[in-house]
Amino acid sequence: MENWIFNRSFDYPSNNQLQLIKGKILESSKVEINIEKYLKPILQIVYNFANNPWISQEEIIDQLNIDKSTLKILNEYIRENIYLQNLIIKGGSGYKYWQTISPFCSKINDAINNSFSYPMRIGIYPGVSCMYYCGFCGRNQDARYPSNIVEDGYKMFKSVLSELDPKNSAISLSGGLEPLTNPKLGDIVEFASEHGLKVPLITNGHSLTEKIILKNKGLVKLDSIRISLYGVDERSYEFITTLKNSYKTVKKNCINFLKFRNDVNPKIKFGINYIILKENINDLPKLTEFISEVNSAVNNGPGIDFLSLRDDFDTVTGISDKSDSKKKYHLGGLLNYEDRQKLMYIFNELERDSEIKKIHVDYGYALYAIKNGLAETTLKKITDKEMRKYAHTQMSVCVDLFGDVFLYREAGFLDRPGNKKFIIGRVNKNNSLKNIIENFLYNSNGLENASNDIRFMDPFDHVLSSLINQAENDKKFGIPFEYGPVKLRVDPKNISLGNSWYKDV
Numbered sequence: 001m002e003n004w005i006f007n008r009s010f011d012y013p014s015n016n017q018l019q020l021i022k023g024k025i026l027e028s029s030k031v032e033i034n035i036e037k038y039l040k041p042i043l044q045i046v047y048n049f050a051n052n053p054w055i056s057q058e059e060i061i062d063q064l065n066i067d068k069s070t071l072k073i074l075n076e077y078i079r080e081n082i083y084l085q086n087l088i089i090k091g092g093s094g095y096k097y098w099q100t101i102s103p104f105c106s107k108i109n110d111a112i113n114n115s116f117s118y119p120m121r122i123g124i125y126p127g128v129s130c131m132y133y134c135g136f137c138g139r140n141q142d143a144r145y146p147s148n149i150v151e152d153g154y155k156m157f158k159s160v161l162s163e164l165d166p167k168n169s170a171i172s173l174s175g176g177l178e179p180l181t182n183p184k185l186g187d188i189v190e191f192a193s194e195h196g197l198k199v200p201l202i203t204n205g206h207s208l209t210e211k212i213i214l215k216n217k218g219l220v221k222l223d224s225i226r227i228s229l230y231g232v233d234e235r236s237y238e239f240i241t242t243l244k245n246s247y248k249t250v251k252k253n254c255i256n257f258l259k260f261r262n263d264v265n266p267k268i269k270f271g272i273n274y275i276i277l278k279e280n281i282n283d284l285p286k287l288t289e290f291i292s293e294v295n296s297a298v299n300n301g302p303g304i305d306f307l308s309l310r311d312d313f314d315t316v317t318g319i320s321d322k323s324d325s326k327k328k329y330h331l332g333g334l335l336n337y338e339d340r341q342k343l344m345y346i347f348n349e350l351e352r353d354s355e356i357k358k359i360h361v362d363y364g365y366a367l368y369a370i371k372n373g374l375a376e377t378t379l380k381k382i383t384d385k386e387m388r389k390y391a392h393t394q395m396s397v398c399v400d401l402f403g404d405v406f407l408y409r410e411a412g413f414l415d416r417p418g419n420k421k422f423i424i425g426r427v428n429k430n431n432s433l434k435n436i437i438e439n440f441l442y443n444s445n446g447l448e449n450a451s452n453d454i455r456f457m458d459p460f461d462h463v464l465s466s467l468i469n470q471a472e473n474d475k476k477f478g479i480p481f482e483y484g485p486v487k488l489r490v491d492p493k494n495i496s497l498g499n500s501w502y503k504d505v
């Protein structure tokens, strides 16, 4: 990591450092340019994109005070220079965003033109209910699906999965509600896997008991499983879930599943996800105890493979959603600057722990910057006004147990107040996923967004909409992505559609 680029502001490198940088640029240079004249604006452009992948060409021009044709020349030079491309994509605080952005750039034109193509990622939400009452969760705590629709739901999911080409679409099984409350979950996993899809499962792990695993033999076909861990001991777990003994239950289930995994399919990657809240920052160091205790209880092979850390993104926390819910309790608010500074020290300690060194740690979009010393960075979010009339169906939708197709991931909670407008149709015998999306794109007026509608978007939704908005603005401005400074936006390489929990892509 070069410190001039991973920095809170652009500081022109010192003379010695500048000579080194210039040497590296020239080594990978494929296009002629007057480097003495343009070195500074080139570095400024690279710095900007490395730290803010959403910056527009118009903003760059304002900042650098250059004309459009000069910017196009500089963009081409940067685009064809491998050293500068690596700095943009891997060198700044936007690293985790660039990892997500890369594959979706192939759908930008369809998204701008509102043309149909199958979503690249589909959230499958098979959960019937949930036993927890997490304070940051957008679910309607009184709602559950009728149990007698599970069989029909299974048939519906099979028809959705059959429509997908595994080369062009990826899925995840998550919620919505808790996936393991669906007795056909194993069958869904098996069907998806046999269709050629990698199947990741996100679960709270409460029902991952030996009995449920035995009944859901298809779980053996999972690609990965991520347990949402809500605490580090009984007290903290009960605080979030409101359920007594939930810590003990989940811990035992993790150990049992890992033993099962090692026996039947060691390729399944197993990890935990921990959401960092104001209320639990100080608990974070104890995560290592959990990992260590689980791993030492697994006596037939490896233990936990990965840990993902996320900050709460305010779909419910804070004041924004209190009016439309009767939640059991409310959380205090989002992390502030002091909290994020504290996190920097905690992450440093965490990284030194021998147990953590053995596993892959994924810090996600904003925590990656904090882990590397920038406490200023927060999650990228669009505003209600910037929400797209036709969302981003070419890139992502989710489908629940009724077959309802939701435009955004945080909308996919049964009877969440305000979410109905984000349902674009129901998959059934007469209506395929394709029909529903086409009908929405070609025969509807799209959405009129209202105040606070962004609470239905998760961080991934924000990234996708930001990307399309940026591409559209750059195109209108006269410097579309083809003439921009980032190669992977026009020529995506090594496309990995799935999640990046357990490895960097």
Ligand code: SF4
Pocket: 130, 131, 132, 133, 134, 137, 138, 139, 175, 176, 177, 178, 204
């Ligand atoms: S976050 Fe997950 S486990 Fe918690 S209440 Fe919501 S659906 Fe249930």
